[in-house]
Amino acid sequence: MGKVKVDISTSLDGFITGPDDRPGQELGAGGEQLHEWVFGLASWRKPHGLEGGETGPDDDVIKEASTDIGAVVMGRRMFDLGERPWGDDPPFRVPVFVVTHRAKETLEKEGGTTFIFVTDGIESALDQAHKAAGDKNISVAGGAETVQQLVAAGLVNEIQLHVAPLFLGRGKRLFDQLGKEIELERIRVVDSPGVTHLKYSVVK
């Protein structure tokens, strides 16, 4: 069975979006600054259908994070906000299990991305993702509540935070209400002027 991994960009004060995230401003006010480091990288551009881009340590981190991913889990709000900007050819290219209270028919997109809507809970979504992924890993894409619930339930194996050099001050926190202690083990740190990548495994 593959590993369950979280890879997410945050500000130094722990926000993953700015305030007022909504259609047309999916990352919240100022939230795009958390992702500036990634847009120019070859390994980010390729699955987004863009050519070229930078290589180097940051790119290696993205390449590593996107290798051997067999399925994705995300929350409904992330899907609702993302569907339009991702377009007909979303960057996931694997089955994406969307945790939701509102049933919706499976959506098959171009390029290998299929959105499957799971209404019987987050653990069921993860089970289905494991079945779809086989030996490959599962990426938990977000949002904050989905990540938090899976981490609190002890169902995440690795967490990598990409820390952007700013305080956002307001918005949505990744770990707002975790409510319990969880021991981590540092895997490695990679840093560049635009971002610091902190990678940990969760100690069971």
Place this chain on the structure above:
Amino acid sequence: MGKVKVDISTSLDGFITGPDDRPGQELGAGGEQLHEWVFGLASWRKPHGLEGGETGPDDDVIKEASTDIGAVVMGRRMFDLGERPWGDDPPFRVPVFVVTHRAKETLEKEGGTTFIFVTDGIESALDQAHKAAGDKNISVAGGAETVQQLVAAGLVNEIQLHVAPLFLGRGKRLFDQLGKEIELERIRVVDSPGVTHLKYSVVK
């Protein structure tokens, strides 16, 4: 005029104490885990009147952070909780300006530490610290509200977070209500298995 520096240990989810911080449990429940990395280091032990200790990259970080500090600023709650455990020979060894609403007479301790209680606001405390420190730097020791107020007011030059490998889940957050965006510039990252030191300057 010296720089104003913040050096503080946090969990990966941004807490600097556990819940229920009180006399006898000054760091809150579980909060001592945020500081485990420091207790064995030579440069921490020396000002605490203890001999020996480890040297190496973590120790170099502490040595650097404690060099050329001419005064300290802290909040009243930190003083109230710390006074007893720090004892007659506190580790600061410079004037410490305590921001408070309740006047209190200056307290002269052994080893060079003097606590001066400032009732006319945090900026006045910082001014007095600058006068006492001359060309040397000022360390903002905590707690969270004091750090946050000074950062939000644009009065801090450097911030170093010592990130311990755990989620604390509850407690006091360092940057809970900053409320505004602040741009940072990475100075450097140092990491070891027990802690990751993220050092930034504040962009004015």
